[in-house]
Amino acid sequence: MKSFKIALIPGDGIGPEVVAEGVKVLKAIEKIDPNLSFSFTEFPWGCEYYLENGKMMDDDGIEQLKEFDAIYLGAVGYPGVPDHISLWDLLLRIRKEFDQYVNIRPITLLNPTLTPLKDKTAKEIDFLVIRENSEGEYAGAGDWLFKGKPEEVVLQTGVFSRKGTERIIRYAYEEARKSNRTLTSVSKGNALNYSMVFWDEVFTEVGKEYPDVQTYSYLVDAASLYFVAEPERFEVVVTSNLFGDILTDIGAAITGGMGLATGANINPERKYPSMFEPVHGSAPDISGKGIANPIAAIWSVSQMMDYFGEKKWGEAILSTIKEILLDKESLTPDLGGVASTSELGNRFVELLSSKFV
Ligand code: NAD
Numbered sequence: 559m560k561s562f563k564i565a566l567i568p569g570d571g572i573g574p575e576v577v578a579e580g581v582k583v584l585k586a587i588e589k590i591d592p593n594l595s596f597s598f599t600e601f602p603w604g605c606e607y608y609l610e611n612g613k614m615m616d617d618d619g620i621e622q623l624k625e626f627d628a629i630y631l632g633a634v635g636y637p638g639v640p641d642h643i644s645l646w647d648l649l650l651r652i653r654k655e656f657d658q659y660v661n662i663r664p665i666t667l668l669n670p671t672l673t674p675l676k677d678k679t680a681k682e683i684d685f686l687v688i689r690e691n692s693e694g695e696y697a698g699a700g701d702w703l704f705k706g707k708p709e710e711v712v713l714q715t716g717v718f719s720r721k722g723t724e725r726i727i728r729y730a731y732e733e734a735r736k737s738n739r740t741l742t743s744v745s746k747g748n749a750l751n752y753s754m755v756f757w758d759e760v761f762t763e764v765g766k767e768y769p770d771v772q773t774y775s776y777l778v779d780a781a782s783l784y785f786v787a788e789p790e791r792f793e794v795v796v797t798s799n800l801f802g803d804i805l806t807d808i809g810a811a812i813t814g815g816m817g818l819a820t821g822a823n824i825n826p827e828r829k830y831p832s833m834f835e836p837v838h839g840s841a842p843d844i845s846g847k848g849i850a851n852p853i854a855a856i857w858s859v860s861q862m863m864d865y866f867g868e869k870k871w872g873e874a875i876l877s878t879i880k881e882i883l884l885d886k887e888s889l890t891p892d893l894g895g896v897a898s899t900s901e902l903g904n905r906f907v908e909l910l911s912s913k914f915v
């Protein structure tokens with residue numbers, strides 16, 4: 559019997575609504591599979607917690623999370639608390655403190671009707687974005703000088719360490735080699751004359767160890783064009799923190815929207831827990847209405863199962879997602895259906911369970 563300890567941070571807005579459905583899926587798996595058990599500990603951290611306690615999480619929150627095998631997070635951020643406070647004190651803090659330097663975001667068209675790109679097939683939209691997740695433009699380095707004065711100056715410094723750049727690029731080469739796919743680096747060396755020139759050099763340098771991997775290198779503006787116009791160019795993509803953030807929202811747009819996009823924040827050395835979360839935020843415009851699409855959060859559970867070495871379950875979840883996407887009745891309004899968040903979750907669990915009777 560394998561037991562996994564999962565920390566739940568449902569967070570804000572639609573976060574708790576979609577995490578509840580992911581937990582239903584985990585509980586269903588536990589019921590079906592006699593070799594697996596999960597324990598859940600829920601943390602009430604987020605913007606409401608901040609308004610009551612003046613902080614987004616407990617002072618020793620990182621210590622508390624260390625003992626878990628994985629963190630399952632909904633979304634963080636809500637009007638009433640400045641975003642740079644809520645996100646830095648919780649989500650970005652966990653990514654950094656747990657050195658989750660790899661962010662894996664699949665851009666996979668699970669059903670051909672979901673893409674707004676006419677004539678693009680599922681075969682043409684199927685790639686993986688590997689986003690640097692610990693430094694770069696998100697290093698939090700900078701200064702705000704002469705605040706409010708006419709000579710006011712703001713600095714936001716990108717930090718690209720050799721260690722940080724090499725390890726993410728190496729991870730991506732390994733992934734491309736392992737899966738026999740091409741690797742595309744996305745950067746911006748023509749304008750960012752230190753950081754991205756360095757990135758490109760490291761990409762070439764590390765590539766010498768992987769002569770078997772076919773590579774491409776695009777500037778981020780051209781890559782954005784190709785994400786929409788020719789997504790078939792991509793198989794594995796490696797890019798910096800900010801470019802990865804932006805590009806994966808484009809990825810979401812071409813594969814069915816934010817309700818379907820997932821991302822895993824991985825510490826490959828497994829020294830600290832990894833964190834699984836949908837790419838979307840707290841969606842204040844639809845929160846509380848019970849109409850958020852939980853599929854992204856359920857796909858995060860699939861990524862968690864892969865990470866736990868339970869590939870069979872990772873695949874079973876993904877194939878059930880593909881199946882449920884064929885049944886419009888069961889889908890939420892963002893996908894043209896009429897189902898509520900929990901109706902979709904319940905239907906999903908029924909479908910998944912029916913495969914194992
Ligand atoms: P968002 O992802 O919350 O919403 C963007 C759009 O997508 C909205 O129209 C929303 O209704 C829709 N959407 C998102 N998820 C959906 C779902 N599951 N089903 C159906 N529709 C969905 O982005 P935003 O509006 O820019 O940000 C809102 C808040 O969330 C901000 O505070 C932001 O900082 C935060 N945020 C947090 C995370 C995170 O915790 N990982 C990610 C992104 C944004």
Ligand code: IPM
Nearest residue numbers: 635645649650803821837839
């Ligand atoms: C994401 C989010 C976060 C990011 C924000 C909320 C800080 O947009 O996970 O894509 O930019 O990484």
Ligand code: MN
Nearest residue numbers: 803804807837
């Ligand atoms: Mn984002």
